Amino acid sequence: MEETAQKELPKFSTLDYVVFGAVLVISLLIGLLCGFQRNTSSSPLNYVQAKGSLAPPAIMLSLLGGAISAISILGTATEAYYFGAEFLISFVGITLGMTLLYFILLPTLFTLNLVSIHEYIELRYASPVLRKLSCLSQLLNLTLLMGILLYAPSVALCTVTNLPSWALMLFLGCVCTFYTTLGGVRAVVWTDVLQVIVMVLGPITIIALCITEVGGVGQAWAIVQNGSRFTVNTDPSIFVRNSAWGTAVYGFYLTLMFFGANQAAFQRFSSMRSLQMAQRISLLTGVGWIILWSVFFFSGLAAYVVYHDCDPLASGKIRKHDMILSYLIMDRLGHLRGVAGLFVAAVCGGALR
Structure with missing residues (x-):
C-alpha cells in the first residue's frame, strides 16, 4: 500500500530537472571563473581569505x-509540522550569542590578523600540540557532519526521482568539492550567495501555494491555532522533550558553534577590511539567520495546514517524519512544473557549502 501510494505521485518533469540542474551548473561555473582568476592574478593567501575583495552583502x-544546511530546511519544517512553535524560542539564544560575538569574540580575534582560528589556541595556551588537536577535532567533526548533510538532500531527491540515495550523495559531494577546490573562498562565497537565494525562494513558494490552496491567510491561521501549533512549554524539567529554556540554550550554543568558533565563518569575517565592518556584518547575519x-519554520506550518486532517505518516504514505515536505511538493504541488525542481535545489543548496 505504501509503495503504491508513492508510485502514484508525479516525478520530476523536464522543467524541474532544468531548474535543479541550472543551480548546479551555475555553481560549477562560479568555481571555474574564480579558479581562473586565482591562477592568473591571486596569491595563496587570497585563495584562503580574499582580504577586502569581497562585497559585504556577499559575505x-x-x-x-x-x-x-538541508537539515535546517527539512528538519525545521518537520519540527514545526509535528511539534509546533517551540523552536522559535531559540531566537532568544541566537540574539544572546550574536551579542557575545559582536562585543567579545570579533574584537579579540579580528585584531590578531590570523589565517586560522586554531592559531588563537596556540597563542593563548602556548601549545602547538593543542592547536593540532583542535584542528584535528574540527576536521573529524566536519567529516562526520558532511555525511549527515549530504543525506538530507538525498532524501528529498529520492522522493521525486528514481535515483538511489548513495549515488545522489556521491554526486553532490563531488560537485561541492570541485568548485570549492578550484575557486577557493571566493567561489565558496559566491556560490553561497546563489544557494541562499534559492533556499529562500523554495520555502517561500511552498508557503504561498499552500496558503492559497486552503483559502487564504485567515483560514491557514485558524487551522494552525486550532492545532495548538503556537503553544510553548515552559516546564523547567530536563526530562521533557523540548522546553522554552532548553531551546533558548540551544540557540545560544548553535550561534557560537557556527559563527564564534568556526573556521569557515572566521575566514569570512577576516576577509573584511575593518573590525567595524565585520561587526556590522555579524549584526546583519544574526537578523538574516x-x-x-x-x-x-513556516514552511512546516504550511504543510500542517494542508495535512492537518490527513497526516501522510499516519496513513502510511511516507516512511519517515522528515519526508513530509518532499511529499507535500509532489502530492499537492507536483502539477506545477518547476516547483519541485526549485524545492530540491533549495534543499541541495544547504549541502553545497
Whole structure:
C-alpha cells in the first residue's frame, strides 16, 4: 500500500530537472571563473581569505549559507509540522550569542590578523600540540557532519526521482568539492550567495501555494491555532522533550558553534577590511539567520495546514517524519512544473557549502 501510494505521485518533469540542474551548473561555473582568476592574478593567501575583495552583502549571505544546511530546511519544517512553535524560542539564544560575538569574540580575534582560528589556541595556551588537536577535532567533526548533510538532500531527491540515495550523495559531494577546490573562498562565497537565494525562494513558494490552496491567510491561521501549533512549554524539567529554556540554550550554543568558533565563518569575517565592518556584518547575519529559520519554520506550518486532517505518516504514505515536505511538493504541488525542481535545489543548496 505504501509503495503504491508513492508510485502514484508525479516525478520530476523536464522543467524541474532544468531548474535543479541550472543551480548546479551555475555553481560549477562560479568555481571555474574564480579558479581562473586565482591562477592568473591571486596569491595563496587570497585563495584562503580574499582580504577586502569581497562585497559585504556577499559575505553576509555566505555566512548564512554556511550556517544553513538541508537539515535546517527539512528538519525545521518537520519540527514545526509535528511539534509546533517551540523552536522559535531559540531566537532568544541566537540574539544572546550574536551579542557575545559582536562585543567579545570579533574584537579579540579580528585584531590578531590570523589565517586560522586554531592559531588563537596556540597563542593563548602556548601549545602547538593543542592547536593540532583542535584542528584535528574540527576536521573529524566536519567529516562526520558532511555525511549527515549530504543525506538530507538525498532524501528529498529520492522522493521525486528514481535515483538511489548513495549515488545522489556521491554526486553532490563531488560537485561541492570541485568548485570549492578550484575557486577557493571566493567561489565558496559566491556560490553561497546563489544557494541562499534559492533556499529562500523554495520555502517561500511552498508557503504561498499552500496558503492559497486552503483559502487564504485567515483560514491557514485558524487551522494552525486550532492545532495548538503556537503553544510553548515552559516546564523547567530536563526530562521533557523540548522546553522554552532548553531551546533558548540551544540557540545560544548553535550561534557560537557556527559563527564564534568556526573556521569557515572566521575566514569570512577576516576577509573584511575593518573590525567595524565585520561587526556590522555579524549584526546583519544574526537578523538574516532569524529570518531564514522563520521561513523554514513556516514552511512546516504550511504543510500542517494542508495535512492537518490527513497526516501522510499516519496513513502510511511516507516512511519517515522528515519526508513530509518532499511529499507535500509532489502530492499537492507536483502539477506545477518547476516547483519541485526549485524545492530540491533549495534543499541541495544547504549541502553545497
